[in-house]
Amino acid sequence: MSERSQQALRIGVIGLGVMGMGTATALLQRGLNVTGCDISQAAREAFTAEGGKSVATPAELADCHIVLVVVVNGGQVEQVLFGEQGVVGHLAPDSLVMQCATVAPSQAKQLGERLAAEGLMMLDAPISGGAAKAKSGDLSVMASGSPEAFSYAQPVLDAMAAKVYRLGDAPGVGSSMKLVNQLLAGVHIATAAEAMALGIRMGLDPEVIFDVISHSAGNSWMFENRVPHILSGDYTPLSAVDIFVKDLNIVHQTGRELALTTPIAASALQLFTAASGAGFGREDDSAVIKVYQRLSGITLPEAANDACGG
Structure with a gap:
């Protein structure tokens, strides 16, 4: 042109x-x-x-x-x-x-x-x-x-x-590939939240967890991108929890159409659904970690203005 x-x-x-x-x-x-x-x-x-x-x-x-x-x-x-x-x-x-x-x-x-x-x-x-x-x-x-x-x-x-x-x-092939991406993205975010929750529950410093894992084999793009939101206590939505409720439901629906089981994606979907049901649906998708806060009482980092009482 x-x-x-x-x-x-x-x-x-x-x-x-x-x-x-x-x-x-x-x-x-x-x-x-x-x-x-x-x-x-x-x-x-x-x-x-x-x-x-x-x-x-x-x-x-x-x-x-x-x-x-x-x-x-x-x-x-x-x-x-x-x-x-x-x-x-x-x-x-x-x-x-x-x-x-x-x-x-x-x-x-x-x-x-x-x-x-x-x-x-x-x-x-x-x-x-x-x-x-x-x-x-x-x-x-x-x-x-x-x-x-x-x-x-x-x-x-x-x-x-x-x-x-x-x-x-x-049309259809592009959306099929995007669905593979969203399965991985959702699972990685959910897994990053669970890993951070486990580390915090064991008494590890969240900042140190992030530093070590982001330079180790357990790292992922989503861990490196989303965990800083948790560390800053800032859940301003760049991509919201409810987006992955939607996308992982599409994964589940498509798996059913194909008679293909997707148990790992289903587990991640349950976590995002729980976060949405708890009132975090419009927060950043990293807010799935708040489900673990509700269940086990872990202390998550606070935003700077919250920590100062602002």
């Missing part, structure tokens, strides 16, 4: 949460014409402050050539695409929908079929990397779709991702 046509390309991003806002900002910073969409006025104002345009309903993205869907779950995907104010009925033929949310592979396949029936292309393109990489344009994209869809999406993929995995020529 020429520089001139890239500048003329109109991009819509539906969902200005942590990942959507970061992605939309990265696209904007790389010179693309981006309109953000969110029901939250605060989110829209935040994106406008970055220099982008914003709208309140997906239907208002009718003039976009490419629409990224970066919402929370499959129900929201259905609503923003096919609901009363959905974008699908308003897009021009041969426009592209990039479906970036974590959904069941079976739903991704169905979305591809439904969008094709409307004359639209779809890239099944779940994303991974967290808020910081979203904002810097360094995400991993696990994508599947037609060669035409990949070609059309190239300027967007170049702007948002450090690595794009081309996994197949039809």
